[in-house]
Amino acid sequence: GENVEQHPSTLSVQEGDSAVIKCTYSDSASNYFPWYKQELGKRPQLIIDIRSNVGEKKDQRIAVTLNKTAKHFSPHITETQPEDSAVYFCAATPNSGGSNYKLTFGKGTLLTVNP
């Protein structure tokens, strides 16, 4: 099955700096890669997602690049703000209807943005 590795596990940045997370996946059949923000006790919130036919996607301060050959993607936040502090999860889904497109999550990155 799919395995998603995510680094770093904790990340502390100063307000205004960028936060970059690196995610790798194992299943070359995966073609959908969402990135979630989760605040304590809350549901995961989709921040950005990318498909394997696209190399980069950007939405205001959030962007993600995908290297399908190397099987890794890198979401990042620019101009970070204290309210960006949360746990962020990378995820991957194989392009197989037989798998019901189930999501496999990385172990998460605790991001702290210091004012």
Place this chain on the structure above:
Amino acid sequence: GAVVSQHPSRVICKSGTSVKIECRSLDFQATTMFWYRQFPKQSLMLMATSNEGSKATYEQGVEKDKFLINHASLTLSTLTVTSAHPEDSSFYICSARESHLNTEAFFGQGTRLTVV
């Protein structure tokens, strides 16, 4: 985006009792729903995939007789934790997709289960 509602948000039960958690898709039909468990400071771990009208598919290591899943309609899936023990205390979250396409998954609010 689509809305998935999960109930209850918090529940405390005694050891040995059963607890039912409901997951509803409010404005779309969800052929497939997923149930996750999340322990403190850990990631979401998939427990099972629930398909409307058929038996759930459980992940390795998840006891199907302990975690009963029913997906009787296209808008409702339930997870029943039977004979709960303190080690079952966790955050349980469901998610659903709108179609058979590989698209965004929508999550319920989660249920904080505490077994005393």
